[in-house]
Amino acid sequence: MKFLCVECDRPMGFAERALPGDGTLTAVFSCPGCGRSVAMLANPMETQLVASLGVSIGGRTLAEQPFELTRTVVSGGREGAFADGEAPAAVPETEAAALRPSWDEAARERLQRVPAFVRGMVLRIYTDYAREHGIATITEEVMDQARRELGLEGM
Amino acid sequence: MSCLPCNRRVCDERGAAPAAGFRVTRVRGYHELPAEEGGTLPAQIAGQRARVQARLAFVGSVVAVMSGKGGVGKSLVAAGLAAALARAGRRVGVLDADLHAPTAARMLGAPRVALAVGPAGVAAAKAPCGVRVMSSDLLLPDEAPLRWREPEQAGFVWRGALETGMLREFLSDVEWGALDELLVDLPPGTERLSALAELVPGLAGAVVVTIPSEASYRAVRRAIEAAQGAGVRLLGIVENMAQARCPGCGAASAGFAGDAGEHLQRESGAPLLARIPFDPRLQAIDQGSTEAVAGALAPAAQALVARLER
Numbered sequence: 001m002k003f004l005c006v007e008c009d010r011p012m013g014f015a016e017r018a019l020p021g022d023g024t025l026t027a028v029f030s031c032p033g034c035g036r037s038v039a040m041l042a043n044p045m046e047t048q049l050v051a052s053l054g055v056s057i058g059g060r061t062l063a064e065q066p067f068e069l070t071r072t073v074v075s076g077g078r079e080g081a082f083a084d085g086e087a088p089a090a091v092p093e094t095e096a097a098a099l100r101p102s103w104d105e106a107a108r109e110r111l112q113r114v115p116a117f118v119r120g121m122v123l124r125i126y127t128d129y130a131r132e133h134g135i136a137t138i139t140e141e142v143m144d145q146a147r148r149e150l151g152l153e154g155m
Numbered sequence: 156m157s158c159l160p161c162n163r164r165v166c167d168e169r170g171a172a173p174a175a176g177f178r179v180t181r182v183r184g185y186h187e188l189p190a191e192e193g194g195t196l197p198a199q200i201a202g203q204r205a206r207v208q209a210r211l212a213f214v215g216s217v218v219a220v221m222s223g224k225g226g227v228g229k230s231l232v233a234a235g236l237a238a239a240l241a242r243a244g245r246r247v248g249v250l251d252a253d254l255h256a257p258t259a260a261r262m263l264g265a266p267r268v269a270l271a272v273g274p275a276g277v278a279a280a281k282a283p284c285g286v287r288v289m290s291s292d293l294l295l296p297d298e299a300p301l302r303w304r305e306p307e308q309a310g311f312v313w314r315g316a317l318e319t320g321m322l323r324e325f326l327s328d329v330e331w332g333a334l335d336e337l338l339v340d341l342p343p344g345t346e347r348l349s350a351l352a353e354l355v356p357g358l359a360g361a362v363v364v365t366i367p368s369e370a371s372y373r374a375v376r377r378a379i380e381a382a383q384g385a386g387v388r389l390l391g392i393v394e395n396m397a398q399a400r401c402p403g404c405g406a407a408s409a410g411f412a413g414d415a416g417e418h419l420q421r422e423s424g425a426p427l428l429a430r431i432p433f434d435p436r437l438q439a440i441d442q443g444s445t446e447a448v449a450g451a452l453a454p455a456a457q458a459l460v461a462r463l464e465r
Contacts, residue, residue: 002194006182011192045312052316054203054323059195064202066276066328069320074294075302081294082277083269117294120272 003040008033014058017151023047027057061151065121077117084120101130103138110140125152206327207354210276213333214248216359216463218390219351223378224371225343228395228431229364231440233340234262234286235448236362239456241285242449245335248279250325251290252351253342254318255301260290264443267293276330284445289329291321319350326354336463345381352385359463360388362428365415366396372415379423390462391428392419393455400432407432426462429455 003012012029015037019025023044030037042050050057054069071077103111114122129146130138146152185193211217220233233249240247251259260267263282270293271278279287291301303310303317331337341347352358361382365375379389394416398407410433420427429452431437436447 001196002185002188002192004182004188009183011188014195048313049316052313052320053196053200054320055196055199057196060199064206066272066274067324069317070294070324073303073317073320075304076296076299077294078267078296078299080269082272084272124272 003029003038005031005033005036007031007036012038017058019047025050025057056151058151061149062125065125068121071118071121074117077115079116081117082120084124101127101135101138104140106140107138107143110143122152125150203323203327204354207323210327210329210331211337211355211357214331214337215335217337217339217351217355217357218359218459218463219339219341219348219361219382219387220364221341221345221348221361221378221382222343222364222371223345223374223376223381224365227364227366227371227375229343230258230262230340231437231448232362232364232393232395232431232452233338234259234440234445235452236456236459237286237336237338238263238282238284238445238449239453240336240460242453243456243460245460246333247285248287248289248331248334248337250322250329250337250339251288251292252322252325252339252347254291254321256342257290257292257295259340260288260292261443262440263288263445265290265293273330276328279329279331282445283443284449287331287334289325315346318347319354322347322350323354336460345378345385348378348382348387349385352387358387360390362390362393362459363419363425364393364395365419367394367411367413367415369413369415372413372418375415375419376422379419389423389425390459391426391455392416392423393428393452394430396433397430398432400434402435426458428458 004010005012008031010031010033012031015028015030017025017027025042025047027040027042028037029040052069052073054064065071067082071082111119111123111126126138126143126146129135129150130142135142220229220236222229230251230253237247237249249259249263251257253259260280260282263284263286265280265282265288268280270280277289279289280293282288295301303314339351341351348361363375363379363382365371382389396410397416399410400407416427416430419425431451434447434451437451439446440448
């Protein structure tokens with residue numbers, strides 16, 4: 001799907017995306033010529049249809065994770081199905097762990113609210129984000145920032 | 156803006172005035188956009204397919220185990236063939252594509268451990284007989300059905316796409332390693348076979364499972380026609396519950412009436428790989444013991460390998 005600016009005869013570019021959490025999706029596209037913007041509002045069925053293809057409107061901002069679709073669309077998956085769902089330590093206990101960003105208490109609590117089936121994947125995404133940005137401690141603000149930048153509103 | 160009849164950005168030849176209330180325009184179609192200005196979704200889908208191909212580059216043959224009818228012992232045949240192949244020294248994996256009624260992992264005795272996740276993918280479970288397994292059973296709580304996250308409305312719109320997406324991830328995101336054969340245990344019917352054939356263009360073929368009855372013959376015949384219509388090679392037929400066998404003395408007696416296996420063999424030209432008796436000893440597979448079933452299917456496994464290598 002593309003939006004073409006009829007006045008400029010130029011394809012509009014993806015500008016921003018929002019997932020309000022009610023199953024809908026908003027995506028904004030802008031014309032690189034005149035700057036005019038349009039917002040595409042997808043209802044829950046349309047949003048789910050796109051999500052079920054394992055694709056991301058506007059392009060991926062994050063490399064596809066193993067079992068990303070399965071882990072995000074299956075409801076009530078088995079706790080402990082994956083070996084990456086351990087809660088992060090607040091204080092690194094080993095030298096190797098010290099190289100990983102730590103999590104403050106509020107961020108850890110928020111992470112614990114993520115369903116266990118998908119928690120390990122979410123943990124890894126935030127950890128990688130913090131490491132790539134030189135962030136030593138993951139806070140709720142860092143999580144919000146990562147969600148915005150990486151388009152993780154659905155996670 | 157351009158003139159529709161003249162296909163020019165500014166019509167200076169006809170000077171045609173548009174009808175009242177209409178603007179004269181010709182908007183470019185999707186395929187008229189330069190590739191770099193096209194949407195990102197086709198490229199993302201192509202990337203998914205490429206990951207499947209890359210993973211399966213280390214798999215000798217992908218074989219579907221299917222039937223047009225439920226309850227004929229398709230999963231038993233898939234697990235038994237896999238165990239027999241492993242016993243013969245082959246490197247084998249089983250992908251349980253029956254997402255809503257998964258049984259392959261338990262039949263093969265695969266432990267319900269936490270699956271390791273690394274950058275390269277999710278580790279397959281390893282059954283005691285050496286077969287690698289991936290199944291939705293490993294991902295769900297005991298006896299829990301497969302359910303999807305919201306929204307629940309109009310699920311028919313997207314449910315098929317989700318199931319195909321899971322199948323794709325089971326193919327591309329599992330660290331299968333190097334395998335000689337990857338058996339895909341399909342649910343009854345033909346829809347999942349079509350999805351598999353699209354995801355795996357190099358699909359080696361299908362083994363079809365039936366029981367002797369006339370009803371099974373009719374349902375499986377339809378499935379064979381659908382498979383052939385999708386360009387899937389028929390590797391062979393397995394007739395399950397072909398006879399009843401006394402658990403005490405081992406004597407065989409007539410089982411279901413009918414000759415579906417031979418009938419399908421004559422019509423399709425594919426070999427009848429095995430006729431498995433209804434033998435209570437084979438039920439040990441329900442507890443994850445594959446010995447008896449692997450023994451019953453050993454000749455079929457050997458014949459299958461010969462067909463694959465032909």
